[in-house]
Structure formats: structure tokens, C-alpha cells
Amino acid sequence: MNWLIHFRYSLRQLFRQPGSASRLLLFVPLSQILPILLMGSAFLSAEQANWFFYTNLAWGFISSCALQALVWLQMVVNSARLDMLLLLDGGVIAWVFGFTAALNAMYITSTAISTLLIGVALHYPLQALQVLVVMLASVPVSIGVICLILGAELRWGRVFHIVNSGLDAVLILAGVMYPLTTLGPILGNAARLLPNAWLNEFLRGGKPAELVIALALAGLFALVGAWWARRCVAAYRTNGVIGVRG
Numbered sequence: 001m002n003w004l005i006h007f008r009y010s011l012r013q014l015f016r017q018p019g020s021a022s023r024l025l026l027f028v029p030l031s032q033i034l035p036i037l038l039m040g041s042a043f044l045s046a047e048q049a050n051w052f053f054y055t056n057l058a059w060g061f062i063s064s065c066a067l068q069a070l071v072w073l074q075m076v077v078n079s080a081r082l083d084m085l086l087l088l089d090g091g092v093i094a095w096v097f098g099f100t101a102a103l104n105a106m107y108i109t110s111t112a113i114s115t116l117l118i119g120v121a122l123h124y125p126l127q128a129l130q131v132l133v134v135m136l137a138s139v140p141v142s143i144g145v146i147c148l149i150l151g152a153e154l155r156w157g158r159v160f161h162i163v164n165s166g167l168d169a170v171l172i173l174a175g176v177m178y179p180l181t182t183l184g185p186i187l188g189n190a191a192r193l194l195p196n197a198w199l200n201e202f203l204r205g206g207k208p209a210e211l212v213i214a215l216a217l218a219g220l221f222a223l224v225g226a227w228w229a230r231r232c233v234a235a236y237r238t239n240g241v242i243g244v245r246g
Contacts, residue, residue, distance in 0.1 A: 006098025014106055054115070055200045058134045059176045061111040062141065062196065063167050065103050069146045070163050072099065077153045092150070092233050093226065100146045104139050111135060134199045137211065140218035141195050147225030151232035175200045195221055 076085070076095075085092045115131045152159045171177075173187065174196035180188050191197045198214035201207075 002094035003097040003101070006095045007101045008098075010095075010099040010102035011105060014102055054131045054203050055176050057111060057115055057131055058138065058199065058203065059171065059174070059196075060114075061107050061135050062138050062145075063171075064107050065100075065142045066145050066149070066163065066167060068103055068107075069100065069142075070149055070159075073146070073150055073153055074158065077150075093147075093229060096146055096150055096229060097143060100143050101139070103146075104135075104142050108132075108135050130203055133211070134203060137199060137215055137218060138196070140215075140222040144218070144221035144223075144225030147222070147229035151225075151228040154232040154236045170194065170196065173197065179204060193217070 085095050112132060112135070149159065149163060152162070173183070173191040174194050175183070175191060176196075180191050180197055180201060183191055195214045195217035198210050198217065202210040202214060
């Protein structure tokens, strides 16, 4: 399978970056743990901190994957590598799926270390396990996000600030900081269209039904992202110019 070839190559490429081992095993876990511990201990009761730590860890995993992917996608789109990928069997979409899988594997490892450390320190082994389940369930979401970013890069050019604003909006709507019930009826119903909102509710309540809904929405999200990416790649293949509609 073509995406598996890209997965193996992308994983080696990510780990060949200078300082990747220390960043993965030390700096990323520390950067995830310290702000959460400091904020949680300063502003939240022990009961609220119970879920606050873990929803933020799960969100850190998703946003890290999205921003890292944006940097790499901009490098690919704005270089000759995009045209080279178009000539390969499987094309750009196979590379996106393989690269996304490698990126998720790398950040799942670092976030698992963070979760394990917090779980041991705070004696919440069950929710620590739920975070790992949520990260695995977030893989289709990452695929959809990266496909959407690829399509946006090809359709409109550099979209770094748009992606940042989109992540900020999702941070609010997905209920990372607070339950969905605090958003009110209109925003709350809109937020329920996001798979991450259901994943965060699963972290708070641990109901299997919420995880099933999240998985269904995540799969739909990945399909929509793949459709959008294929459409934009086809337009670029026809026109040969970034930012031109097909």
C-alpha cells in the first residue's frame, strides 16, 4: 500500500530532525504538563482539575499535529516536491495519509508519556487510559484536518493565520476548557457537530455512547477532508497554478 511506504519514510524523516529524540521524550511532555499543572492548581478545584488536565492533553495532541502538518504542507506545496508527488503512484493523497499517520505516531508517543506522568502523579489511571483512547480516536480527525489544510493551501495559498484562527474557534467550541452545557443552545448544538466535542465529553463522563458518536463524526470528517483534498489536487493538476479554481 502506497501510504504505508510514505508512513515509513515520513517517520524516519521526522526522527532524523536534529534533537527529535529529546524533543519527543522530554521537551514536549514538559511543555504539555507544566502549564496544565500550574493553571489547574492555581484556578481550579480538585474535582474540576480531574478532567481539565486530560482534555487539555488531548487538545495539545490534536493542535500539535495540525500545526506541525501545516509547516510541512507549506514546504511541500511551495516546492518542487508537490509536482514530484503528483507523478508517484498514489500521488499527493497517499503521501498525506502516510505523513499524517507518522505525525500521529510521533505525538501519540510524547502525549502518552505526558499522560502517564500526570496519571501516576494524580492517581487517575482510568482517565489516563481514556486519553490514550481519545488520541487514537483523533487520528481520523487529524487526517481530515490535514486534508483540509492541503486543499486550502492549493486553493488559496498560505493559510497559516486562517488555520490558527480555526484552531482557536475549535478550542472554544470543542469544550476543552468547560463542558458543552456552558455554551448555550445555539453554540452547544453547533459544537455537537465536532468529533472533538464528543471526545472531550467522553473524557469527562466516560460514556461509551459519546465515544461511538465521536468515532462516527471523525470518520465523516476524514471522508470530507479527503474529498476536498482530491478536488483541490485535481484542480492544481489541471491548472498547474496554486490559487486557481478548477
